[in-house]
Amino acid sequence: MNRLIFSIFLFPVLLLHSCAQKQELEHVPAKPDYSSPSSWYVVSDDSAKADIFYVTPTCVWDWSDENGFLYHHADISNIEQREAIRPSLELADAIFGEEASFYAPYYRQITLESWMEGEAIVEKRFPLAMSDVLEAFDYYMDHFNNGRPFVLAGFSQGAKAVVELLKVMDKEAYERMVVAYVIGYKVTEQDLTYAYIRPAKDSVDVGVVVCYNSVEKVEAIAPVLSPSAVCINPLNWSNDTLTAYLNDTVTVKKDDKHQVLLVNGFSSADLFLPQLADLFVQGNYHLYELTFYQDCLARNVARRVQAFYAKK
Numbered sequence: 001m002n003r004l005i006f007s008i009f010l011f012p013v014l015l016l017h018s019c020a021q022k023q024e025l026e027h028v029p030a031k032p033d034y035s036s037p038s039s040w041y042v043v044s045d046d047s048a049k050a051d052i053f054y055v056t057p058t059c060v061w062d063w064s065d066e067n068g069f070l071y072h073h074a075d076i077s078n079i080e081q082r083e084a085i086r087p088s089l090e091l092a093d094a095i096f097g098e099e100a101s102f103y104a105p106y107y108r109q110i111t112l113e114s115w116m117e118g119e120a121i122v123e124k125r126f127p128l129a130m131s132d133v134l135e136a137f138d139y140y141m142d143h144f145n146n147g148r149p150f151v152l153a154g155f156s157q158g159a160k161a162v163v164e165l166l167k168v169m170d171k172e173a174y175e176r177m178v179v180a181y182v183i184g185y186k187v188t189e190q191d192l193t194y195a196y197i198r199p200a201k202d203s204v205d206v207g208v209v210v211c212y213n214s215v216e217k218v219e220a221i222a223p224v225l226s227p228s229a230v231c232i233n234p235l236n237w238s239n240d241t242l243t244a245y246l247n248d249t250v251t252v253k254k255d256d257k258h259q260v261l262l263v264n265g266f267s268s269a270d271l272f273l274p275q276l277a278d279l280f281v282q283g284n285y286h287l288y289e290l291t292f293y294q295d296c297l298a299r300n301v302a303r304r305v306q307a308f309y310a311k312k
Helices: 002-019 079-096 112-116 119-143 157-168 294-311
Strands: 040-043 051-055 101-105 150-155 177-183 208-212 251-255 260-264
Touching: 040 079, 051 079, 051 119, 051 157, 079 101, 079 150, 079 294, 101 119, 112 119, 119 157, 150 157, 150 294, 157 177, 177 294
Parallel strands: 051 101, 051 150, 150 177, 177 208
Antiparallel strands: 040 101, 251 260
């Protein structure tokens, strides 16, 4: 598991961080063209009964071009950056796309340094990334979806994009949405005032939002991911505080006050990545939100798709 996490989150460090020289000027990469196949990661299945629209997590560090200009957003045409994003796409497809066609846009995601600089910087830079996601989703609905039900999913920065997408989604699209997975990010009380942001209550309700964050103890909660008003346990698909078992030695229980999952049984020291300590202290399991529960998530996608068709 550590080897997989290394490839998803630390490969960008080794590949890109050395080329990021701080400069006064900031520049923005070219806008993606979502009519071009190169702007998408697609794994299509003609027999699939549903689609996955997936938004990737943060995989890119600040970087500089050949002129030394500094960038805080990914360049989707940059081969090295695309390679840095690829493992997260492959993992998500393996989890969410087992019985569905998988569509993920490359977008000008904000960099890891942006998150390290705090929420004000995130909110300043994220609208550019979000404009790409909105355009990509519109293109997906117009050209790829063909009336099929779809699952909306995102992890970390991608989960933030899912929340924002739900706020502006129209009724026609929402009626096709099976579920929205907001993994490794927050759903606030303010977010819940939007009509299409409804917390999941069990394993088969549809048109709902699944959200969770995992920590060893509440002191390890990442401020940028808090406070959340929503948390469902992906082991038993309940929002109660009963203890669930990931295996014989690992338990997962929701903390009702902080709306996070308390995971006990792992060695937090073994799973700690010092390179990202500015974001995730020891005992924060943000980097493992998909891999801890990947079998549960895969089964749940299938169950909710079945439930969607049953209700229709």
